[in-house]
Amino acid sequence: MDLDIRTEEKNGQDILYVGGEVDAYTAPQLRESLKPLTEKDIPNVIVDLADVDYIDSTGLGIFIGALKSVNANEGSLKLIGLNARVKRLFSITGLDEVMDISEEREEAK
Amino acid sequence: MADSFSLMQEQYTKILKKYLEEKNETGLYHAQQFSKKVLENQISPEEVVSLHLDALEKYFPDLPQGVFDSFEFLLEVMMGYGMAYREHQSLRDKQKELETEINVAASMQQTFLPKEIPSVDALDVGVISVPASKMSGDYYHFIKDDNDCIGVAIADIIGKGVPAALCMSMIKYAMDSLPEQRLQPGALLDNLNRVVEQNVASNMFITMMYGSYDPRVHHFYYSGAGHEPGFYYHYDTDTFEELYAKGLVLGIKRDTTFREYHKKVEPGDFIVLLSDGVTECRTDDGFIEREELTRLIRKYKHLPAQEIVDNVFYQLEKLQGFQLRDDFSLIILRRKV
Incomplete structure (x- = not known):
């Protein structure tokens, strides 16, 4: 089961639309798409997770890697459109306090 | 190894001859049993063709030369399969090795608990x-x-x-x-x-x-x-x-x-x-x-x-x-x- 990944550049922001389940098998695919965006000069990345119904800990690791990379390049990373299950994962792990996340997906419209 | 190969050759000739004479289910059953033995002894596909050719030459020397030549030809074709087969064998050995290593690591991990x-x-x-x-x-x-x-x-x-x-x-x-x-x-x-x-x-x-x-x-x-x-x-x-x-x-x-x-x-x-x-x-x-x-x-x-x-x-x-x-x-x- 592959992820459905699409990128879009809009007003100097890179928006990554992800669909599917992010687990140990699909995580490498997400990393490949996300990593180059976070390594730009002052990256500004938005990841739209509206079509993601499940993320496991490997998937979470990809976002942590992305956060570290964005911070190192003095940019920003925002995750939007999280469903309740995914939101809970970010909240339990305390990542909601170090990452910009939102259930809304206004920005992506 | 050479010994077991000549034994196989002898046996193949025997069961092929019997099958050609009787043409019944038992003969086919022997063929199946034989193929298991072939795998056990790691005999490659082209060697099996060669067994067949030898048996023909021994029992039906009067067949047209073209038949023998065609088996030589088939033998060449089977070479590729033989290579693939040997590669498979070596992968299997490597896999076993890896498995053993992982087992060692897993039992070491148990000591962490x-x-x-x-x-x-x-x-x-x-x-x-x-x-x-x-x-x-x-x-x-x-x-x-x-x-x-x-x-x-x-x-x-x-x-x-x-x-x-x-x-x-x-x-x-x-x-x-x-x-x-x-x-x-x-x-x-x-x-x-x-x-x-x-x-x-x-x-x-x-x-x-x-x-x-x-x-x-x-x-x-x-x-x-x-x-x-x-x-x-x-x-x-x-x-x-x-x-x-x-x-x-x-x-x-x-x-x-x-x-x-x-x-x-x-x-x-x-x-x-x-x-x-x-x-x-x-x-x-x-x-x-x-x-x-x-x-x-x-x-x-x-x-x-x-x-x-x-x-x-x-x-x-x-x-x-x-x-x-x-x-x-x-x-x-x-x-x-």
Whole structure:
């Protein structure tokens, strides 16, 4: 089961639309798409997770890697459109306090 | 080897001749048996064609030369299969080698886990930890200090298999190198976080819950680093409450601090610690609800702690068709009535 990944550049922001389940098998695919965006000069990345119904800990690791990379390049990373299950994962792990996340997906419209 | 080949040659000639004379099912059965032997003796496909050609030359020397030539031709064609076959053989050998190495690593990993659970009079403790495959990403740890305080850690290392196992060894050694005297859960996680943060790849992290039970006053002090919430069972009201300690997972930010929580434990109350493999148990109908888990624990709560965790594991394993998708760890600490 592959992820459905699409990128879009809009007003100097890179928006990554992800669909599917992010687990140990699909995580490498997400990393490949996300990593180059976070390594730009002052990256500004938005990841739209509206079509993601499940993320496991490997998937979470990809976002942590992305956060570290964005911070190192003095940019920003925002995750939007999280469903309740995914939101809970970010909240339990305390990542909601170090990452910009939102259930809304206004920005992506 | 040469001997066994000539034996095979003899046998092939014999069964082929018999088949050509009688042309019955028994002959075909012999052919099947022969092909098993061929595989056992690692005889390549082109060698089988060569056996056939030899047999023809011996018993039907009068066949047109074209027939013999055609088998020479077939022999060439089969060479490719032979190469593929030998490659397959060598891959199989390599796979066996890898498997042996992983088995060694897996048994080494077992030594990271406590061999026995420390016992104190006041507590009834049950533990089960089962990896989804050979190597586990779940870790647990018990320590008893001079005051009979029991320290318990449960941790989930991101991912599964070998990388998780390697990371686990770091946690194990880091915990062993902490000062002997009892550490407050918050301070312990502060320390561990610094070790982990310096030593893991950017997309690795560890979640952990650490608790310390003081049997003199029956208090349970605990802190969490992004770990899956456990449960607290109140004996007097027969109710479950979520046991959660908010805190960032280990390995993200160097100067993270961890808040300490505490509970006064009454007789019969118990603490349930778990890994996300327990709550993320997935059946054909989707994920199980946390209520399903408390329902199961309640069902077995009259049993000793070890039997509760064993039974809950069995029931959840059954729900998943005896095929764990994630490492499974469940710990229960109960204050004896």
